[in-house]
Amino acid sequence: MSENSFGRLFRVTTWGESHGPAIGCVIDGCPPRLKLSENDIQPWLDKRRPGQSKYTTQRREPDQVKILSGVFEGQTTGTPISLLIENTDQRSKDYGDIAQSYRPGHADIAYDLKYGIRDYRGGGRSSARETAMRVAAGAVARVILRELIGPQLIIRGALTAIGSQHVDRELWDWSQTHKNPFWCPDVTSVERWAQQLDAIRKEGSSIGALVEVVAENVPAGLGAPIYGKLDAEIASALMGINGVKAVEIGEGFGVVALKGQENADPIRSEGSATHPKFLSNHAGGILGGISTGQPIVSRMAVKPTSSILVPVPSINAVGQEVDVMTKGRHDPCIGIRAVPVAEAMIACILADHFLRNRAQCG
């Protein structure tokens, strides 16, 4: 349970700084004899990769992943899988200013308060670059889920709001999410969002966003009732993504206003006691910390990045008061690239809980 690891039986340890020679991760606990190659991982990294549209940072990294261990003749061996991506585009000088000053809203100052030292180049360890390894690990988790549960288990995410512009949920179409640079499921929102982001980018500012991830056909029985709750671990996994400040499951904050009979999802049997049908999904697929077989619905709020060109009052490392503005290449809306990261975290959690459940319940 070291601080740079997550998961229990499917366990991922990441390492690396934004401007070091490389970033990587070690995946431990993967079942043996699953087909795995870089081709299973690279497409998911490509989805997250920066520089693909003008709405994400222009840092260009091929982000080419290499498998260094744990795979032999195309199959997992049960030994740890080491993944590595070399850092190739590291314009350190862009970050000269933030070496001495703290970006308000950024982890800069927190690192110094805790460790008394920080690798300020590109944000060092706190850079969103670290999330590439979560996506890589998530790709391996997806292989486990596909091979051990089946292809019907689908995990997919969407961006449902940028700023105060929310999608129209009536128009939700998952196929749209791959056809625009925003993972937007509502085709009518795309143009509006593009204009909003153009304006944000021109002012040198940034904007928050709302992400939703749905996992369908998850078997019932994953999770645990008290402290290994499936929803608690999803909350931790999503809240741990850079810039996330809120997480909800199913009805989420909406439950505050509901009465018991409004929130309870009625159950029908359709002739089977072990495959109940629920008539609604306020629970978001989880009851008492355990999956019920319904879609697992989670949402998270991503703050606007704090690396902006608009000056904000701050201090420098020797305590002088300064105004900080961050040059460099930044995402006007980091929520966009958080979508595949959130999907990956859900995949990792489900793979982990599948193994945990198999251990105890067979």
Place this chain on the structure above:
Amino acid sequence: MSENSFGRLFRVTTWGESHGPAIGCVIDGCPPRLKLSENDIQPWLDKRRPGQSKYTTQRREPDQVKILSGVFEGQTTGTPISLLIENTDQRSKDYGDIAQSYRPGHADIAYDLKYGIRDYRGGGRSSARETAMRVAAGAVARVILRELIGPQLIIRGALTAIGSQHVDRELWDWSQTHKNPFWCPDVTSVERWAQQLDAIRKEGSSIGALVEVVAENVPAGLGAPIYGKLDAEIASALMGINGVKAVEIGEGFGVVALKGQENADPIRSEGSATHPKFLSNHAGGILGGISTGQPIVSRMAVKPTSSILVPVPSINAVGQEVDVMTKGRHDPCIGIRAVPVAEAMIACILADHFLRNRAQCG
């Protein structure tokens, strides 16, 4: 890292069912030579205890805690502290109906889907009774925080909404929370809430609620930057409380609509680089997963209890479709009793992170 434990260095393992002979917990990792007796724990349990007003379940448990180990001559010894509360008021027959049928919205069915067996008496392990041990552990965590950090560190919670009736934040007064049965910080809401709950109770229904916990004067530097993030662990801890469906830190879901400069908390030095002053607290006291010294602000949404007298369509254990209504003594608003539980979870997390930080950073 067993499923019924939480924390890493300050580690709590709970056990017990609602209608078994007792419930308890084992607290491991407590520093030695701290003064500790039942008197440090009992008052917090009394705050959570049911049967104190007509707005919480009428189950009457003295909830008298006993320390069975780890304390010698009034001081902790560094060995595990075992706490036990005997169950005395177990009217099992009240629950006869739910032995065979699943309460919609309740963990009943999830337990059976996972384990193929459940102790249905009073909800068994899924009963909110388990949270008594979280409160007990939280009381020990508070002793650690008080003795090793100082009495200025204050953790306190409030109920900020019942149903759609929110408190007026302008009228927030912490001292009020102890003067009404709702932990309501706004004296003008109390009567409204009382009337609302009377109505809810009369219809045999229940209602959701919103809880806020604030930890003040937490030292900067607690937490960790990637997967042991302070906010991620708070999210997990709060989401793991019975009935919680959403968690937020600081600005929470509000960040979606903000621009970078609106969300970034300006920093002033007041002459000290190591004790920065922030001019706002959108971050909720945490940046990059690490505490900054600002108040740590968290919120959670608690769903209406699913044990209600209003019938809801469901199934029974052999797959027949039935309507379920739950007789027995239940809280019309479980959010009320969740307040001291949420406070306790925050206390446990802070104690754990204090020890973790001391290990790595001295």
Place this chain on the structure above:
Amino acid sequence: MSENSFGRLFRVTTWGESHGPAIGCVIDGCPPRLKLSENDIQPWLDKRRPGQSKYTTQRREPDQVKILSGVFEGQTTGTPISLLIENTDQRSKDYGDIAQSYRPGHADIAYDLKYGIRDYRGGGRSSARETAMRVAAGAVARVILRELIGPQLIIRGALTAIGSQHVDRELWDWSQTHKNPFWCPDVTSVERWAQQLDAIRKEGSSIGALVEVVAENVPAGLGAPIYGKLDAEIASALMGINGVKAVEIGEGFGVVALKGQENADPIRSEGSATHPKFLSNHAGGILGGISTGQPIVSRMAVKPTSSILVPVPSINAVGQEVDVMTKGRHDPCIGIRAVPVAEAMIACILADHFLRNRAQCG
């Protein structure tokens, strides 16, 4: 991984001091729907219980175990199993002397050096009384092994030396171990040992012993190749028993003098690649940290207890030099009662590794 827990998926947390009100443990991760009652546990505790012959301490404890949670209608529910034994015979005054002085060879001084405090009554937490809970947990582990693997898996221990009197291995007869107070498998050693122990007891001294535990019909494939090695975890489990100073697997220290071809166990197939037959067992049933299906053979050396009537130079808590002799009721040979404890630790490790292997390898 708190300090008072062991195991990973079958996880045991023990608590309690020798002269506190009770001792107990919490067993987490037990599979559901296994038949379990106090009757499955009590016989193993009775085997370990003191006061059964003149060769073990005369402290008389009924050691009656109670199951407080995790079992419903005679079956495990998958929730934590809490076990408790009340302490009934606590003659604290016998230990008055050691309150102020340190017994040489005992943990007394180490506790004070670490914690600055210790519960000196009966040795507090360092008392061998704690091992009762290991035996109780081992009994639950045996139920898992019997139900999920089968009754052919047998774990049994023997005492193979007291002082320099070793058993004659040619005369080894497992059935003898239950017919004498020493777990001695060689009927010809019993009388010799009895005389030796009588002499030791009369001089107020104590003596070391050698314990061997064999687990037969363990499935191949349990363990892990690098850091969760089955032999490494056995080493830790046995070395962690009070008074143990050495552990070996299979040929043990004997391998030092062997050549490669002498130590390698030849393999024959008997027509099956997946059920190899080994012609010898220098490996003690484990290769590369993984069980091979051969008997798992482990041995441990137990030191003579340091609570003796013979005076030894020591110091007291204020640094004065004193001679210490320990009145009270002590085992002249703690190795005897360590036999069922060692068996129990092996059972716990095998149950844990069975679940761990099932998680990864199905």
Place this chain on the structure above:
Amino acid sequence: MSENSFGRLFRVTTWGESHGPAIGCVIDGCPPRLKLSENDIQPWLDKRRPGQSKYTTQRREPDQVKILSGVFEGQTTGTPISLLIENTDQRSKDYGDIAQSYRPGHADIAYDLKYGIRDYRGGGRSSARETAMRVAAGAVARVILRELIGPQLIIRGALTAIGSQHVDRELWDWSQTHKNPFWCPDVTSVERWAQQLDAIRKEGSSIGALVEVVAENVPAGLGAPIYGKLDAEIASALMGINGVKAVEIGEGFGVVALKGQENADPIRSEGSATHPKFLSNHAGGILGGISTGQPIVSRMAVKPTSSILVPVPSINAVGQEVDVMTKGRHDPCIGIRAVPVAEAMIACILADHFLRNRAQCG
């Protein structure tokens, strides 16, 4: 707590196969602001490196370690330290034979029994090559111990027997261990051992060995009394090294023959209650699982390697009976190269326990 990690707060995760592109490790939990460069690690790797004398395998690897993360401007940052060594000399064809057959005494068959697949090239993950990363991690642990405790803490190992030729302990001279290829502390044994190993090598066989590691000036109070016992964790760490079959602490198996007063180390105060002086060290520096300030003395038995030219009966992957002899370059006595590995494991454990103790006891 994944299977390829060890340590709790100073936590090491290793990965890599003998003939993959590289091997590496991730070290998590290192305190910040310690000076660290490759120069602190490389010398220890050079000590372990094969091909340095005719008594170790002739595989030639420069074993050049690279730090990929966690160090900035020459100092640790508190973030994970990733170390990598490229594999350069991989003569896979030498191992063609063992692809299909199982070396008796080797992990080959155990991997297949567990995982149903193995990377047979050079032994894959089970190769002693993995221990290079333990040595690298141990070098980082030594930096922590030196900086946070002091240079007086010394950890050093020696080979005390090859086959049945034991050193003369009366002639023990630590300075000799660096002057011969065997880590032999007794200058009079060197020539004898050389002749013995020449003979062993000529017959194509191998031989066992005995290793002793002593850690001096370890602070009192490290360890934990029940399941995180310092000696239990040393036992696990040493037993987990490739080929180790037995471990002892202090008097070790010798305690079996001792009486209580012989085994108890008398204590003198020399005027200080908190810095006791012990007149002997049967305990090997550990009482009740906690260090006492005395030298921590551990020993381990290393079996003869099973990769030998002498044919031994075995089977192949399809169940046919064959005679196996292993061509390729192997150590006639793997115990030699195990010395720096054992030292490294002790260093890692002490660093981990130092941090664990600092967390709980300040």
